[in-house]
Amino acid sequence: DVKVTQSSRYLVKRTGEKVFLECVQDMDHENMFWYRQDPGLGLRLIYFSYDVKMKEKGDIPEGYSVSREKKERFSLILESASTNQTSMYLCASSFWPGQGANYGYTFGSGTRLTVV
Amino acid sequence: SQQGEEDPQALSIQEGENATMNCSYKTSINNLQWYRQNSGRGLVHLILIRSNEREKHSGRLRVTLDTSKKSSSLLITASRAADTASYFCATENNNNDMRFGAGTRLTVKP
Numbered sequence: 001d002v003k004v005t006q007s008s009r010y011l012v013k014r015t016g017e018k019v020f021l022e023c024v025q026d027m028d029h030e031n032m033f034w035y036r037q038d039p040g041l042g043l044r045l046i047y048f049s050y051d052v053k054m055k056e057k058g059d060i061p062e063g064y065s066v067s068r069e070k071k072e073r074f075s076l077i078l079e080s081a082s083t084n085q086t087s088m089y090l091c092a093s094s095f096w097p098g099q100g101a102n103y104g105y106t107f108g109s110g111t112r113l114t115v116v
Numbered sequence: 117s118q119q120g121e122e123d124p125q126a127l128s129i130q131e132g133e134n135a136t137m138n139c140s141y142k143t144s145i146n147n148l149q150w151y152r153q154n155s156g157r158g159l160v161h162l163i164l165i166r167s168n169e170r171e172k173h174s175g176r177l178r179v180t181l182d183t184s185k186k187s188s189s190l191l192i193t194a195s196r197a198a199d200t201a202s203y204f205c206a207t208e209n210n211n212n213d214m215r216f217g218a219g220t221r222l223t224v225k226p
Contacts, residue, residue, distance in 0.1 A: 004158075035216070042204065042218035043159075058213070090158055104149045104161035105206075105214065112156075 003027070006091050006108035013115050019078040021111050023091030031094045032074035033105070034058075034066065036087040043090065049074055081115045088112050120148075120205040120217035128223040135192040137220040139205030140185075148181055150190050151204045153219070159204065162190075197226045 007022035023032065031050050035043040035058075045058030047066040055066050063085060067075045074093075078085055089112075092105040123138045139148070147166045151159040165172045165181045165188065172179045178191040192199055202219040209215070 033214075040218055043206075043216035045213060045215065048213055056213075059215075088156075092159075104151075104164050105159075106161065107151075107158035109158045110156070 004108040021076040025093040029093035033092045034076045122217045122220040126221045139188045145207040
């Protein structure tokens with residue numbers, strides 16, 4: 001079974017803290033993605049990566065950074081957490097298109113982050 | 117930016133009925149995918165339809181794609197209470213990244 005594991009289901013952090021959200025996949029997928037999900041807005045792409053040490057900005061990268069030092073791990077970093085970053089964060093991975101693109105994306109269970 | 121927009125936002129039906137959800141999008145796509153999300157959980161991939169395909173089936177799911185109208189529909193036949201969830205369409209564009217709609221909340225009453 002393909003698995004994408006996010007390190008925490010629930011997280012509460014204080015304003016101004018540096019926050020790390022970790023995501024690990026075990027299917028040797030090239031692509032990894034971070035989304036945030038907010039009511040009425042659906043999923044919005046924050047950052048993605050097609051390869052180790054590669055990163056691309058999504059639609060809402062402000063206030064976030066990412067790190068991909070190993071193929072299986074993609075970390076999302078909130079440099080200085082703010083209350084408007086309270087959200088559900090979803091990590092996903094997939095094969096490079098053409099190498100099993102019929103499988104779509106595999107998502108983790110999500111991390112619900114609350115910034116107080 | 118959101119690409120897909122689902123319609124309706126919410127749908128409530130009785131067990132055994134069919135559920136139809138629609139998705140419209142704005143730009144050219146490589147493929148369109150449908151996902152399901154149970155409350156508070158991650159998304160689960162249901163089905164993928166490529167831009168050169170018009171219809172696809174998987175079990176009780178039927179997906180159609182009309183690229184001239186930039187729209188897709190997901191039909192769930194003989195619905196069950198366990199089908200209660202949110203359903204999202206997602207479009208993958210020529211840059212190989214994916215955009216999601218806000219979802220349709222389906223409730224199937226026993």
